[in-house]
Amino acid sequence: MALSPLKRRATALAGLPCARSSPRRAFTLSGLSARLGQPHTAIALLLALLLAAPAQAQDQPLVAALSTQEVRISTAFTGEAIMVFGSTDQPIGPGGDEILVVARGPTRPLVVRRKIKALLFWINGPSARFNQVPGFYAIAGTRPAWQLLPEAARQENGLGLDALPLTSTGSRSPAFRAALLELEKSSGLWLEDAAPVEIRGGRLFNIAVPLPATVPTGDYRVEVLLVRSRQIAARAEMSFRVERVGTADRIADVAEDHAFFYGLVCIMLAALAGWLGSVLFRRD
Amino acid sequence: MQVYLPIAGMSVDAVLLVGIGFLVGWLSGLFGVGGGFLLTPALILIGIPAPVAVASGANQTLGASVSGLMAQWRRGNVDPKMGGVLTAGGFVGSLAGVQLFALLRRVGQVDLAVSIFYVVVLGTVGGLMVMESVRAILRRRGAVRRRLHEHFWMHGLPLKMRFRKSRLYISVIPPALAGFAIGVLSAIMGVGGGFMLVPVMIYLLGMPTAVVIGTSLFQVVFVTANVTLLQAVQVGSVDIVLTLLLLLGGVIGAQFGARMGTKLRGEETRALLGALVLSVALSLLWGLVRRPDSLFAIGPAL
Numbered sequence: 001m002a003l004s005p006l007k008r009r010a011t012a013l014a015g016l017p018c019a020r021s022s023p024r025r026a027f028t029l030s031g032l033s034a035r036l037g038q039p040h041t042a043i044a045l046l047l048a049l050l051l052a053a054p055a056q057a058q059d060q061p062l063v064a065a066l067s068t069q070e071v072r073i074s075t076a077f078t079g080e081a082i083m084v085f086g087s088t089d090q091p092i093g094p095g096g097d098e099i100l101v102v103a104r105g106p107t108r109p110l111v112v113r114r115k116i117k118a119l120l121f122w123i124n125g126p127s128a129r130f131n132q133v134p135g136f137y138a139i140a141g142t143r144p145a146w147q148l149l150p151e152a153a154r155q156e157n158g159l160g161l162d163a164l165p166l167t168s169t170g171s172r173s174p175a176f177r178a179a180l181l182e183l184e185k186s187s188g189l190w191l192e193d194a195a196p197v198e199i200r201g202g203r204l205f206n207i208a209v210p211l212p213a214t215v216p217t218g219d220y221r222v223e224v225l226l227v228r229s230r231q232i233a234a235r236a237e238m239s240f241r242v243e244r245v246g247t248a249d250r251i252a253d254v255a256e257d258h259a260f261f262y263g264l265v266c267i268m269l270a271a272l273a274g275w276l277g278s279v280l281f282r283r284d
Numbered sequence: 285m286q287v288y289l290p291i292a293g294m295s296v297d298a299v300l301l302v303g304i305g306f307l308v309g310w311l312s313g314l315f316g317v318g319g320g321f322l323l324t325p326a327l328i329l330i331g332i333p334a335p336v337a338v339a340s341g342a343n344q345t346l347g348a349s350v351s352g353l354m355a356q357w358r359r360g361n362v363d364p365k366m367g368g369v370l371t372a373g374g375f376v377g378s379l380a381g382v383q384l385f386a387l388l389r390r391v392g393q394v395d396l397a398v399s400i401f402y403v404v405v406l407g408t409v410g411g412l413m414v415m416e417s418v419r420a421i422l423r424r425r426g427a428v429r430r431r432l433h434e435h436f437w438m439h440g441l442p443l444k445m446r447f448r449k450s451r452l453y454i455s456v457i458p459p460a461l462a463g464f465a466i467g468v469l470s471a472i473m474g475v476g477g478g479f480m481l482v483p484v485m486i487y488l489l490g491m492p493t494a495v496v497i498g499t500s501l502f503q504v505v506f507v508t509a510n511v512t513l514l515q516a517v518q519v520g521s522v523d524i525v526l527t528l529l530l531l532l533g534g535v536i537g538a539q540f541g542a543r544m545g546t547k548l549r550g551e552e553t554r555a556l557l558g559a560l561v562l563s564v565a566l567s568l569l570w571g572l573v574r575r576p577d578s579l580f581a582i583g584p585a586l
Contacts, residue, residue, distance in 0.1 A: 075525065077288040078295050109585035113392050121400075121572045124392045129585050179580030213288065213295035244290065248525075251290040255520060263516030266524050267509045270347030273528055277535025278351030 061089045062234040064224040071211060072245040079213045082240060084222055085206035092199050097233075098142045099197050099205045100149075100225040102159060105136025105189075105242075106218030112176045112183075128168040128176035135216035137164065137184075138191040138209045141227075142199060148227045157225075157232070161185070161192045188212035217242050291523035292336045298529055300330065305344070305533025312348065312534075313541025314548070315557040317482075320345040320475035320508075321406060323530065324398070325564055334395045336523050338385070339515035341474030343527040346508035348534050349476055353505050356498030363449035363495045366459060367502035370481070373460035374507035377467020382514040385472055389519065390586050399568050401473050406565035409480060413558030420551045450491045450499075459489060463503060471511050476504035479561070 064086030071080050084101050092099060110133045116125030141148060145159040155163045161181055168176065184190035189212060197207045209222075219241055226234040244252055255262045287298040304326050312319030320341050327337035356362055388397045441455035462484045466477035481500045485491045491499070516522040545553065 073288060075288050075290070076286070078286045111392060111583050111585045113581050113583065115576050115579050115581070121396070122574075122576050123396050124581070127392060131585075176580070179578075180582060183578070183580060183582050213286070214293060216293075248288050248290040251524060255291055255516065255522070259517040259520060260513070262524075263513035263522065266343050266516060266522050266527065267346060267512050269524060270343050270512070270527055270531060271350045271505075271509075273531045274347030274350040274535060275354065277347075277531060278355075278539070281536045281539045 060234070062224065062226040062236050063087050064236040064238065066222060066238050066240055069240050071215070071240060071242040073215075073217065073242065073248055074244075074246045075248045077213060077248070079211055079215070081208040081210045082222075083206060083208050084224065084238075085204070086224060086236065087204050088226060089203070090228075091202040092142060092205055093202070098148050098227040099199075100139070100141040100145055100159060100227060101197055101207050101209070102223045102225070103136065103138045103209050104134050104221050104223075105216055106220070107132040107134050108216070109133065110180070111170075112180050114171075114176070114179070126171040126173075128170040128173070130166050130168045130177075130180060133166065133180070133184075134164070134190075135218070136189050136211065136220065137161070138194070140191070140193055140195060140197055140207050140209075142197045142205070144193050148230065149232070150230060153232065159225075161190060187214060189214065189216075211242070215242055217244055287525065287529070289332075289336075289523050289526050291521060292332055292526065294331075296330070296332070296526075301526065301529040302533035304330070305530035306537035307533075308530075309348065309534030309537025310541040311537075311560070313538035313543075314545040315541075315553060315560075317479045317557070319348065319534070320477075321402070321473065321479065321561065322564060324474040325402060325568060327526075328395075328398070332526070333521075334398050335385075335389060335515075335519055335521040336526065338398060338472070338474035339512065339519060339521040340523045340526045340530070342470060342476075342508045342511040342515065343522050343524070344530045344534065345474070345476040346505060346512060347527065347531045348538065349478075349501050349504045349508070351535070353498070353501040356501055359498070361495050361498035362502050363447055363491070363499045364502070365445075366447045366450050366452075366489075366491070366495075367499045367506075369445070369456050369459045370463035370466075370499070370503040371506040373463025374467035374470070374503055375510050377464035377469075378471045378507055378511045378514060379467075380464075381468035381471025382511065382518055384468070385515075386518050388472075392583055396572070398472060399572050401469065403565050403569045403572065405469060405473070405480070406561050407569070409483075410558050410560075410562030410565055412483075413554055414562060415558075417551045417555040417558060421555065449495055450489075452490065454489065462488070463507075466503070467507050467510075470507050471514070474511075476508050478504050479557075 064084065067083035067085070071082065082103075084103075088097050088099070090097050110130050111127050112130065113124040113127040115122045118125075139145060139160060145154055149159065154160055158164055166177060166180070170176075181190065185192075188210070191210070194210070195207070197205050199205050219239055222238045222240065224236045224238075225232050243249070254265075285298045286295045287301075288295045304323070308319040308323045308326065311322060323344060324337050324341040327341065328334055332340075353362070385394070388394045441457045443456050444453055445456050446453050462481065466481055469475065469480070470477050478500045481503060482496055485496045485500060486493060512522055548556075
């Protein structure tokens with residue numbers, strides 16, 4: 001896979017390789033390294049972590065890190081995967097420790113509308129407004145969260161799509177909440193157990209969280225939870241930023257902050273392109 | 285090749301956009317219309333949000349019409365005075381249209397309103413065009429020539445003005461009103477409105493056909509420029525990347541279309557265009573009537 005100069009720079013900044021790929025696919029470590037064409041890259045990631053923090057790894061039950069602190073949306077952005085990896089002081093797996101990884105994007109208010117049939121036409125009818133809807137939410141674990149934790153702990157920590165604290169105004173029907181879940185899942189912005197957290201060598205774990213092309217910009221929080229005998233024994237919190245860069249960023253910024261100027265530029269550019277095109281491609 | 289549209293906030297195949305631009309440009313070159321009425325529905329069909337499709341459609345129509353206007357201006361086929369009156373009406377109309385658009389967006393009925401506008405306007409215009417041209421084809425020989433100066437109610441209106449290029453001495457009210465109506469439609473449908481303006485100019489205002497195309501292009505260019513500016517400021521939905529990709533295909537397609545258009549006869553061309561307009565209206569009508577795949581939709585809270 002050829003990385004653009006921009007990507008390469010981003011990779012160098014983060015100090016670790018990052019991967020771009022189709023967001024809809026489930027991401028696994030081996031799949032990722034195969035796509036990168038270097039089978040040992042992903043293992044190197046884990047080793048780098050362990051070498052970087054050998055002292056921490058001994059007295060802390062959980063160490064975790066992200067493959068990058070920054071996801072850059074350029075005009076060629078088609079989605080990206082962010083790697084969450086780390087290690088524990090005791091073996092992971094059935095009967096031992098379990099890992100849960102949750103990634104949350106910035107929240108925004110949304111309106112869910114239901115279409116109703118008025119005479120002949122289907123029109124937007126009743127609606128419900130949800131005030132704090134995460135623009136991105138992904139949860140994965142060595143096993144699904146409901147198998148690992150008691151229901152109360154799961155609801156309290158918002159672990160799972162059905163445990164998201166969504167309050168709404170407007171129509172009270174639960175169908176709106178269900179529809180919101182369904183629509184966000186189908187857009188790839190909300191993920192629940194798309195792929196399990198992979199375990200390597202008993203104590204190393206990793207998961208790739210796929211961000212689709214429509215991923216909102218802002219600050220993201222990633223939480224890694226160590227579950228020991230149905231209790232959260234340790235947690236590690238990390239964050240990364242999704243931001244537009246280059247032309248895409250400049251266009252969106254200008255359009256937002258200097259709308260009048262942007263409108264004028266759009267007029268000029270369209271007129272210029274139309275005129276230039278007719279000069280270049282004139283066929284008479 | 286995927287390209288990220290910064291305002292729409294989504295990634296779309298650039299080749300698909302250039303292809304749509306080419307096809308619409310080809311048809312518009314063939315029929316001598318702006319093609320905005322085909323472009324906006326096509327963009328909505330591939331999943332571009334309606335506000336972005338409308339605003340960028342108007343922006344694209346502006347670009348596509350500029351070279352035509354310049355060519356007509358050079359040949360002296362533009363009546364600037366009549367164009368000015370139409371444009372003045374169009375400015376007020378597009379201002380009102382964008383307010384209406386912003387209001388519809390707040391109450392979440394933009395998609396419905398855009399579709400209904402398209403069905404009604406395109407259905408009427410397409411139907412009239414097909415009927416008129418079929419009638420013309422049927423009695424090509426025995427056509428009754430319309431008298432140049434037929435007086436009716438319109439000629440009793442005050443505020444008369446002399447339009448030297450159009451060889452008319454009429455009230456400014458009808459052209460200003462026509463400009464206003466087309467300005468509203470332009471803001472809501474993302475079209476230039478040439479396909480509606482041309483019949484109005486010929487049949488209602490009685491302008492000579494030689495200056496009709498040039499003058500309508502004059503109005504289209506200025507009104508779409510106004511719509512672009514207003515949409516950019518009020519709704520923030522003009523996507524310049526989308527516009528430029530569409531124009532890239534559009535200007536090439538228009539040249540091919542224009543060459544082919546010279547080989548078609550007037551009545552046949554108009555019957556074909558009418559059929560095309562009508563089929564777009566019918567497919568949008570079907571979209572309103574059929575049960576949607578998903579009964580729920582999410583949108584940003586405004």
